[in-house]
Amino acid sequence: MESGIVAYGVQIPKRRIKVEEIARVWEKNGKHISKAINVQEKAVAAFDEDSCTLAVEAARKAILDFNIDAKKLGAIYVGSESKPYAVKPTASIVAAALGANTRLMAADLEFACKAGTAGIQMCLGLVNSSMIEYGLSIGSDTAQGRPNDALEFTAGSGAGAIIVGNKKDEIIAQINHTVSFTTDTPDFWRRPHAEFPEHGGRFTGEPAYFKHIISAAKLLMQEAGTNADDYNYAVFHQPNGKFPLNAAKILGIDPKKVEQGLLTPYIGNTYSGATMIGLCSVLDKAEPGDRILAVSFGSGAGSDAFDITVTKNIIKRKAKKAVFDMIKEKEYVDYALYIKHRRKIKSL
Amino acid sequence: MLGEAEQQRLFIFIKKCEDLEGIFMPYNALPLNWRKFPERYNLEGSYCETCDTYYFPARVLCHKCRRKGKIVTKEMPRIGTIISYTKVHVGLKGFEHETPYYLALVDLGKGVKLLTQIVDSDDSKVKVGAKVKKIFRKINEGSKIGPISYGYKFKVIK
Numbered sequence: 001m002e003s004g005i006v007a008y009g010v011q012i013p014k015r016r017i018k019v020e021e022i023a024r025v026w027e028k029n030g031k032h033i034s035k036a037i038n039v040q041e042k043a044v045a046a047f048d049e050d051s052c053t054l055a056v057e058a059a060r061k062a063i064l065d066f067n068i069d070a071k072k073l074g075a076i077y078v079g080s081e082s083k084p085y086a087v088k089p090t091a092s093i094v095a096a097a098l099g100a101n102t103r104l105m106a107a108d109l110e111f112a113c114k115a116g117t118a119g120i121q122m123c124l125g126l127v128n129s130s131m132i133e134y135g136l137s138i139g140s141d142t143a144q145g146r147p148n149d150a151l152e153f154t155a156g157s158g159a160g161a162i163i164v165g166n167k168k169d170e171i172i173a174q175i176n177h178t179v180s181f182t183t184d185t186p187d188f189w190r191r192p193h194a195e196f197p198e199h200g201g202r203f204t205g206e207p208a209y210f211k212h213i214i215s216a217a218k219l220l221m222q223e224a225g226t227n228a229d230d231y232n233y234a235v236f237h238q239p240n241g242k243f244p245l246n247a248a249k250i251l252g253i254d255p256k257k258v259e260q261g262l263l264t265p266y267i268g269n270t271y272s273g274a275t276m277i278g279l280c281s282v283l284d285k286a287e288p289g290d291r292i293l294a295v296s297f298g299s300g301a302g303s304d305a306f307d308i309t310v311t312k313n314i315i316k317r318k319a320k321k322a323v324f325d326m327i328k329e330k331e332y333v334d335y336a337l338y339i340k341h342r343r344k345i346k347s348l
Numbered sequence: 349m350l351g352e353a354e355q356q357r358l359f360i361f362i363k364k365c366e367d368l369e370g371i372f373m374p375y376n377a378l379p380l381n382w383r384k385f386p387e388r389y390n391l392e393g394s395y396c397e398t399c400d401t402y403y404f405p406a407r408v409l410c411h412k413c414r415r416k417g418k419i420v421t422k423e424m425p426r427i428g429t430i431i432s433y434t435k436v437h438v439g440l441k442g443f444e445h446e447t448p449y450y451l452a453l454v455d456l457g458k459g460v461k462l463l464t465q466i467v468d469s470d471d472s473k474v475k476v477g478a479k480v481k482k483i484f485r486k487i488n489e490g491s492k493i494g495p496i497s498y499g500y501k502f503k504v505i506k
């Protein structure tokens with residue numbers, strides 16, 4: 001493919017709550033849980049933040065840090081499962097906030113945690129066929145976790161934005177190949193008007209996460225003619241801090257190659273944002289010639305896999321602030337403040 | 349902390365803010381709110397090319413040049429300096445749950461000042477002279493079924 005990633009941006013809310021603090025309220029063993037899921041704390045969107053504001057901030061960084069003319073965006077897709085409106089696109093708000101042109105394709109996408117990467121694929125198709133000059137895809141979520149549900153320990157907030165383009169001197173990471181693996185698997189869902197998602201407990205592991213991630217990764221390597229050793233970095237969807245490391249082991253990839261793109265231990269599972277933010281963090285560190293394997297996972301279920309090669313442009317074109325520096329800017333909240341900000345108190 | 353003149357100025361600004369019909373985006377004021385999106389999302393104001401004057405909120409007429417002025421649309425600078433601030437403990441309607449919060453008068457340079465909420469900033473950093481940056485936040489949700497207002501707030505940067 002001729003196109004690739006020309007810009008990226010990440011937004012992570014400032015507030016954090018520790019897994020141990022959540023466990024304290026439900027009188028569970030926080031240290032034990034934190035270790036078992038390899039998550040220390042998660043990012044908490046404030047009272048005045050939602051998946052739309054996070055999307056705008058992430059996209060704005062991509063535009064500004066990489067000097068992209070917002071007027072030249074031909075498509076904006078926002079992937080989320082925590083849209084502020086059930087009906088009324090976030091994408092159009094993002095477009096207005098970026099000062100994009102009105103000659104614009106735009107839509108909100110939903111595929112549980114993988115709608116952001118699905119957006120990248122759509123942008124690739126449009127850019128490769130010369131229908132647009134630049135395409136922006138954002139994965140953004142303020143993930144919902146029912147109080148005292150296992151998800152509450154991990155459901156975090158954050159957004160990652162990636163701009164696809166085809167100008168040789170702008171591409172920082174060539175996308176060599178992408179392929180998806182999709183089945184009808186009811187591992188996690190949320191019905192209309194339901195406030196919190198439901199899930200199949202342990203069913204979300206083997207037949208859902210691992211089956212789809214591994215199948216998509218293998219399919220990609222087969223079609224791209226690569227093998228596990230070719231990759232310097234691997235990014236996987238990260239519902240907790242353990243699954244991506246296990247996925248790497250199954251694929252025969254050194255788990256150390258996963259660490260740069262593994263943010264869930266520090267910000268929780270940012271759902272649609274997770275694989276996007278992980279990939280952005282790898283781009284913060286990657287050098288020309290590095291090869292990246294990125295595989296998202298969305299319940300329901302499916303995985304999008306990408307074979308990516310970093311170009312020499314990455315030396316000059318960089319994000320102003322690396323993701324791992326961004327997450328240092330934080331303020332801890334206790335459980336009471338957490339449920340206020342996340343509007344889990346009934347009167348809010 | 350504030351001089352008398354500043355206090356007076358801040359009072360007028362807060363009064364103005366209370367009078368703002370737009371905060372809640374009631375259905376009958378949708379067009380009014382919608383017209384303000386460029387101002388709220390991107391600090392879009394106006395600029396008089398004749399006398400090099402910036403205006404925010406936007407104006408259709410330059411009060412100095414009158415009909416000789418050539419007014420164009422212009423985005424204001426997104427970085428500014430706090431020139432005065434107050435910590436609000438009894439919030440305006442719609443902001444009751446956000447107390448205590450900071451309201452500040454911010455100088456964006458070019459003669460442009462605005463009143464804004466300061467968020468995501470430690471108490472120790474909110475002070476006169478602090479450098480602030482525009483960010484995009486939810487201003488108000490109103491009712492659970494109504495339209496959501498988005499717009500600018502500022503945060504202190506180092």
Ligand SMILES: [Zn+2]
Pocket residue numbers: 396397398399400401410411412413414417418
């Ligand atoms: Zn004038």
